[in-house]
Amino acid sequence: MTEAGEAAVAPPHERSRAWLADAAERYALLAVWGATCVVFGILRPDTFLTTSNFTTIFGSQAILVVLTLALLAPLTAGDYDLSVAATMTLSAMTVAILNVDHGWSVWAAVAAALGVGLAVGVVNGALVVLLDIDSLIATLGTSTFIAGVVLWISNSQTVSGVSDSLVELVVVRRFLGIPLEFYYGLALGLVLFHVFEFMPIGRRLLFVGRGRSVARLSGIRVSRLRWGALVVSGAISAFAGVLYAGTLGSADPTSGLSFLLPAFAAAFLGATTIMPGRFNPIGSIAAVYFLVTGITGLQLLGVQTFVQQLFYGGALVLAVALSQFARRRDARNAS
Amino acid sequence: MAEGAARPRLEVRGLAKSFGGTQALRGVDLSLLPGEVHGLLGENGSGKSTLIKVLAGFHEPDAGELWIDGEPVRLPLSTGQFRELGMSFVHQQLGLVESLSVLENLRVAEIASSRSRFGISWRSERARARETFERYGLRLDPRAAVAGLRPVERALLAIVRALEENRSVGRGHGILVLDEPTVFLPREGIERLFTLVREAAAGGASILFVSHDLDEVREITDRVTVLRDGARVGTVVTAETSETQFVEMIVGRRLAAMAEFEHHDLSGKRVGVAVEALTGATVRDVSLDLHEGEVVGLTGLIGSGFDEVPYLLYGARRARSGRLRLGGETYDLTSLHPHEAVAAGVALIPADRPNDGCVGSLPVSENVVLAVLDRYFNGVALDRRRARRDTGRLMREFDVRPPDPSLPYGALSGGNQQKALLAKWFQTEPRLLLLDEPTQGVDVGARQQIFELLRAAAEERGMCVVCASSDYEQLAAICDRVLVFGRGRVWRRLAGGEVTKERIVEQSYAAMAAEVAGVVA
Numbered sequence: 083m084t085e086a087g088e089a090a091v092a093p094p095h096e097r098s099r100a101w102l103a104d105a106a107e108r109y110a111l112l113a114v115w116g117a118t119c120v121v122f123g124i125l126r127p128d129t130f131l132t133t134s135n136f137t138t139i140f141g142s143q144a145i146l147v148v149l150t151l152a153l154l155a156p157l158t159a160g161d162y163d164l165s166v167a168a169t170m171t172l173s174a175m176t177v178a179i180l181n182v183d184h185g186w187s188v189w190a191a192v193a194a195a196l197g198v199g200l201a202v203g204v205v206n207g208a209l210v211v212l213l214d215i216d217s218l219i220a221t222l223g224t225s226t227f228i229a230g231v232v233l234w235i236s237n238s239q240t241v242s243g244v245s246d247s248l249v250e251l252v253v254v255r256r257f258l259g260i261p262l263e264f265y266y267g268l269a270l271g272l273v274l275f276h277v278f279e280f281m282p283i284g285r286r287l288l289f290v291g292r293g294r295s296v297a298r299l300s301g302i303r304v305s306r307l308r309w310g311a312l313v314v315s316g317a318i319s320a321f322a323g324v325l326y327a328g329t330l331g332s333a334d335p336t337s338g339l340s341f342l343l344p345a346f347a348a349a350f351l352g353a354t355t356i357m358p359g360r361f362n363p364i365g366s367i368a369a370v371y372f373l374v375t376g377i378t379g380l381q382l383l384g385v386q387t388f389v390q391q392l393f394y395g396g397a398l399v400l401a402v403a404l405s406q407f408a409r410r411r412d413a414r415n416a417s
Numbered sequence: 418m419a420e421g422a423a424r425p426r427l428e429v430r431g432l433a434k435s436f437g438g439t440q441a442l443r444g445v446d447l448s449l450l451p452g453e454v455h456g457l458l459g460e461n462g463s464g465k466s467t468l469i470k471v472l473a474g475f476h477e478p479d480a481g482e483l484w485i486d487g488e489p490v491r492l493p494l495s496t497g498q499f500r501e502l503g504m505s506f507v508h509q510q511l512g513l514v515e516s517l518s519v520l521e522n523l524r525v526a527e528i529a530s531s532r533s534r535f536g537i538s539w540r541s542e543r544a545r546a547r548e549t550f551e552r553y554g555l556r557l558d559p560r561a562a563v564a565g566l567r568p569v570e571r572a573l574l575a576i577v578r579a580l581e582e583n584r585s586v587g588r589g590h591g592i593l594v595l596d597e598p599t600v601f602l603p604r605e606g607i608e609r610l611f612t613l614v615r616e617a618a619a620g621g622a623s624i625l626f627v628s629h630d631l632d633e634v635r636e637i638t639d640r641v642t643v644l645r646d647g648a649r650v651g652t653v654v655t656a657e658t659s660e661t662q663f664v665e666m667i668v669g670r671r672l673a674a675m676a677e678f679e680h681h682d683l684s685g686k687r688v689g690v691a692v693e694a695l696t697g698a699t700v701r702d703v704s705l706d707l708h709e710g711e712v713v714g715l716t717g718l719i720g721s722g723f724d725e726v727p728y729l730l731y732g733a734r735r736a737r738s739g740r741l742r743l744g745g746e747t748y749d750l751t752s753l754h755p756h757e758a759v760a761a762g763v764a765l766i767p768a769d770r771p772n773d774g775c776v777g778s779l780p781v782s783e784n785v786v787l788a789v790l791d792r793y794f795n796g797v798a799l800d801r802r803r804a805r806r807d808t809g810r811l812m813r814e815f816d817v818r819p820p821d822p823s824l825p826y827g828a829l830s831g832g833n834q835q836k837a838l839l840a841k842w843f844q845t846e847p848r849l850l851l852l853d854e855p856t857q858g859v860d861v862g863a864r865q866q867i868f869e870l871l872r873a874a875a876e877e878r879g880m881c882v883v884c885a886s887s888d889y890e891q892l893a894a895i896c897d898r899v900l901v902f903g904r905g906r907v908w909r910r911l912a913g914g915e916v917t918k919e920r921i922v923e924q925s926y927a928a929m930a931a932e933v934a935g936v937v938a
Contacts, residue, residue, distance in 0.1 A: 280798035282790040289787060293776040299733055299767060300787050301759030359778070 107408075111355035111365070115372040122379035129382050133259065140260045141253065143374045145170075145325050147267035149341050150348040150366045151274055152318035155311035157349060157361045158278065160291035161210060161217035163312060166319040166345060168228035169202045171338035173323025175232050177248070178241035178333035188245035192324050199320020200313060202228065207309030217312075225342075232335045242332030252328030263325050270318070271363040278362065287311060288360070344394045348373060351401035359408055373397055424487050426451050426623040427504075427592050432481030434467055436831075436858065441467040442478070443648045449592060449623040454614060456638035456655065457627045458667055460889070464647040465627050469596055473506055474498055503591035505582040507598050509719075511575040513563050520546050520559035523578050553577050553613060569606035572598060576610060580617055590621040597719065599633055611637050630718070631663055631926055645669050668889070668922055680916045681897050683708040689881040690849045695739035695750060697722070697729045701905045703739075707849070707881040712871065714892035715885040716921060717902030718929045724768070724885045727851035731758045731765040744848060759788070764847035766838055768854040770831070774838050777827025781817070782808040784826045785841045811840040816866060832863025839870055850874065852884040856891055868895050889921040903928025 122130040129135065149166055156163040173195040180191035202224065209220040253261040278284035289297040290307050298304045322341075327333050351373070352366030353359065373393060380389045425448040434442040442464045449455050459465050470476045472483075474494035483490045485502050499506070506512075513522050520539070523546055546559040555573055563571065576598060583591040595614070599607050614637060618624055628634050634641060635655055643650040643666040650666045686708040695703040699722030707713055715723040728734040730741055732753030739750035743761055758765075767773035775784040786793065786804045793804045805822045812820040815836045817829065829837060835855065842850070855871070856864045872895060874880045886892055892899050899916050901909040901924040908928035911920060 276798070280801070282794050282799065285783065285787065285790055285799070288779070288783075289776060292779060293772070295773045296776050299731070299755055299765055299773050301756040302787075303754075303756050 107354075107358050108356055111351070111368060111372060115368065115375060118372070118375055118379065122375075122382065126379070126382045130379055135378070135382075137256075137259045137261075139371065139374055139378055140264045143370055144261070144263035144267040145322050145329065146341060146344055146348065146374075147264075147367055147370050148270060148318060148322040148325060149345045150352070150370055151267070151270055151363055152315045152322060153345055153349045154274060154278070154361045154363060154366060155287065155314045155318075156217065156308075158284075158287050158291050159308050159311040160294065161308055161311065162221060163206065163315045164218065164221040164342065165202060165206060165225035165228060166315060166322075167339050167342035168225040168232070169199055169316055169319035170323040170326060170341065171232050171333075171335065172202070172228050173199050173320035174327040174330075174333040174338060175236055175241065175323075175335060177324055177327040178244050179235060181245055181248075182241055182243045188248045192248070195324055195327075196317060196320045199316040199318075199323070201316070202319075203313035203316025204309075206316065207312040210312060211305045211309045229336075229339060236333070236335045238335055240332055240334040242330075244327050244331045244333070246331075248324075248328040249331045252325055263329065266325065267367070270321075271367045274363040283307075343398065344370075344373065347394045347398035347401060350405060351397055354401055354404045354408070359405065369401075423450050425449055425484070426486060426590070428484040429468075429472075430482045430484070432468065432471060433479045434471060434476055435479060441647050442471075442481075443646075445481075445644065445647070445649050447642055447649070447652075449625060450640075451590060451623055452618050452621050453640065454618050454624045454626055454638045456634040456641035457625055457644065458631070458634055458641055458663065459644035460667060460887070463644040463667075465644055466596070467647075468644070469506070469594060469625075469627060472499065472504065472594065500582070503583070504594065505579040505591060506594045507575050507579045507596065509597040511571055513571055513575055515562070515564040517563060518559065519557055519561050519563060519566070519574060522563055522574065523549070523559070523581070525578075549577065549581060553580075554609075569609075572606065573609065573613075576613060580613065580622075583617070583622055590623075592623045592625065593617060594625045594627070596627045599628065599630060607633065630929060631660065631667075635660070635663070643667055664919075664922065668918060680913050681711075682913055683711045683897055686710065689743075689879070691742040692730065693740045693742065695726070695729060696737040697725050697734065697739075698737075699725060699905045700729070700902070703907055705900070705907075707883065709879040709881065710875045711898070712875050712882040712884060712896050714896035714899040714916075714921075715883065715902065716887060716889065716892055716899060716925060717908070718887075718925055720904075721902040721925075721928065722905040723900070723902040724853060724887075727765055727853045727883060727885050728767075730849070730883070731755055731763055731851055733765065733767075759845065762846070762848035763851065764788075764842035764845060764849070765851045766835070766842065766853065766855055768857055770834055770838070770858070771827075775826045775834065775841075778825055780823050781812065781826050781829065781837055782822035785811060785822075785837060785844075788841050789844050808840075811844070812837065815840040815843075815870065830863075831858040832867070835859050835867060836863060836870070839867065843874065846878070848881060850880050850882045852882065852886075854886050854888070855884060856886075856888065864891075871895055889918045889925070892916070892921055893918040901925055901928050 149170055152166045153163060176195040176198050177188070177191045180186040180194055181188045186194070206217075206221055206224055209215050209224070210217045252263045255262050257265060278287070286297065286302045287307055289300065289302060290304050294304055323338070326338060348369040349361060349366050351369035353361045354365070355368060356362055356365035377390050377393050380393070381387070427447075427449040429445065429447040432442050432445045433440070445464065445468060447457075447468070457465050457468070467476060471478050471493070474496055477493040481492060483492050483494075490502065494502075514525070520543055524542060543559045550557045553573075555577065557566075557570060557574065563574070566574065576595070579593055583593050598610060614624055614626070626634065626638055638655045640652060641655050641658070641663070642652040643663070645667065650669070653662075653666075688706045689709040689711075690707040692703065692705040699720070703726065705713065715726055717723040725734060729736045729739065729750060732750070732755050736750035741748045741750055741753070743763070746761065748757070748761060755765075771777060782805045785808045790799070793800045808822040809820055812822060817833045817836045817840065826834065826837065852871075856867055859867065868891070871882060871884075875882050884892065884896060893916055896916055897912070899911045899921055900907050901911065901921065909924045911924065
């Protein structure tokens with residue numbers, strides 16, 4: 083078509099302009115993040131621009147990073163997993179109850195918690211693939227069900243006293259001043275990046291999400307991949323739960339549930355950066371830290387805690403609006 | 418029929434519409450007189466459905482004027498505006514909601530329009546509906562679910578609904594558009610439909626009757642407009658035109674642009690692929706042997722089932738029964754999955770490119786490489802640079818323009834998309850290539866290239882090719898044999914010198930006629 087033909091013979095300055103626009107889109111979020119830091123740095127130089135503030139920002143949000151990463155596999159495959167936060171809570175509770183109440187070794191409890199996460203993923207996948215229930219509805223159901231199970235097994239009580247050896251490895255020990263859990267999140271992000279971008283399964287997953295019929299007719303086992311994505315999401319959510327138990331040294335039955343919306347906000351916002359239009363791990367990590375920086379800064383300015391909800395809710399809608407805009411523009415350019 | 422001086426009820430002038438690189442309508446004129454049944458004839462892709470979709474406000478035309486009762490109307494029409502203009506449509510899919518009752522379907526326009534009252538008295542609506550059906554001599558229960566109706570009853574319901582809309586909005590003088598309403602009807606149903614159409618026309622309505630079926634068009638219409646390649650060939654008075662003249666108008670006597678292609682007799686060669694006792698949703702008990710290097714065409718009219726065969730052989734749709742024999746293995750088509758078909762050396766180029774073929778928003782290289790991803794994986798990482806380089810090479814080899822692998826697939830024109838899709842599947846070196854309408858939405862130049870690619874694949878690589886198509890010229894240009902389907906069965910097998918466009922057209926219509934006469938069934 084004409085547009086394509088023109089693109090091929092476009093003069094060099096137009097090509098470089100297109101390249102610039104592309105780069106601007108990719109790194110816009112990072113630039114906004116930098117600008118946010120500068121603004122808060124000017125407004126609150128004594129409290130915002132301190133090492134301890136940044137180590138807090140990086141360390142405290144590792145759980146949200148891991149939970150956001152859990153969403154990426156199903157989102158890429160075109161499915162929603164609303165049960166990630168509940169699975170995380172269940173996993174943290176499993177660690178605490180088995181370790182504290184039943185006297186299991188903490189590592190056995192962690193293994194059991196990861197197993198529980200896998201099992202949730204298997205059930206979600208069965209509902210979505212075998213019974214052909216819309217993933218949004220299926221995981222909304224399992225999420226509420228799991229939240230109920232957590233209240234049941236914990237008698238609605240916080241279980242504290244999780245073994246120090248877990249706490250030690252999650253938050254106490256530091257590298258470059260930042261708790262180790264930050265590096266766990268980062269490592270998981272890099273692994274997922276490699277899987278999504280440099281392994282056949284990642285490419286296939288992308289096609290499953292973008293064109294399920296295309297994928298099926300290209301010989302991809304669509305059902306198996308969708309199921310697998312939900313199992314991976316269950317397992318990573320459980321890992322987030324282990325970190326949660328390790329961070330607090332305890333597990334409470336409800337606070338984890340509030341992570342669901344921030345995780346979605348970060349996943350969608352992450353899809354507008356680094357690799358615009360695709361859910362991507364690096365963009366998601368950047369998005370988590372951008373959101374947290376904003377919130378922390380506002381809190382240092384004395385704004386009350388409700389700003390969190392305003393910020394996350396607004397960011398989710400804005401991110402989706404931006405990606406819709408980009409998609410429509412791409413569709414226009416494509417036709 | 419009103420002749421001569423009568424002012425046309427509807428007039429279309431110079432209507433043009435293009436999709437991507439293809440010109441679907443090139444300056445089409447059409448006029449409908451009051452009380453006239455006007456036929457619209459043409460092959461698939463001749464522009465009939467595009468024309469109707471413009472009238473329904475579904476497509477935005479590039480150019481053209483619309484006049485209703487001598488008044489100009491601004492194009493494009495907004496959604497639902499056709500009702501205000503006194504038009505009603507019966508589309509091929511009938512537009513009925515299966516899960517709702519006959520009555521709800523009958524009154525859907527009233528319910529949808531803003532004029533609807535606040536409360537609906539279902540009791541009196543039922544009584545009115547019964548009266549309506551009686552007037553048309555139909556026995557339909559207003560409370561019955563549409564899902565439980567026979568095809569004839571559904572078609573008649575859709576037509577009665579359109580006629581009723583016509584009566585209430587157009588005061589009986591409106592415009593009724595019937596788009597292929599007879600495809601799924603048996604002869605007796607067609608008779609009743611025609612009675613209704615004649616009555617409506619006698620009452621002053623103008624009727625546009627769109628059909629493939631020459632006999633029906635000759636029976637019911639007063640005048641006929643023939644379209645070919647998006648242009649109007651002519652408008653003629655039905656009674657003054659012979660069947661041969663019609664066929665010539667539809668098919669055209671184009672100069673032999675295509676290099677004369679020799680239809681090989683390959684029956685001496687080894688059988689590469691055998692299909693046994695294939696039964697699907699429409700096709701029944703189809704068996705077929707393909708010799709190595711043979712291109713076999715499947716064709717027929719809409720509803721004859723030929724177009725489901727490629728999907729059944731690929732496992733994309735479940736067959737009720739049937740086996741596929743390929744390279745010493747036998748596959749059960751009732752349980753075959755596409756990934757098993759791919760592994761067995763089968764490739765499918767589907768007709769619905771945007772939904773089934775490739776993902777338009779992803780780069781060409783990712784789309785093309787998808788079929789052979791494992792070749793670029795060394796156990797640790799994909800060699801994406803090599804994949805892009807290979808795609809670029811393939812794009813040049815298949816003359817995909819521009820040969821830039823990083824371009825979104827959707828930015829290519831229809832013809833180039835199709836060539837890229839062929840490149841994607843030729844990498845897998847399939848033994849059996851299945852095609853459904855391979856040159857739909859493809860411009861003339863690319864069409865010729867695709868033909869050459871397919872012929873070369875068959876002759877040089879010994880690939881077996883099955884091509885389902887309603888483009889008769891294309892079948893004549895690439896196929897060694899052509900099977901013509903009628904109501905799910907193979908009606909004729911044409912081979913050698915018989916594989917000509919004229920002969921395929923003739924047999925397709927004959928299959929339909931025989932079907933109606935009950936010979937095939």
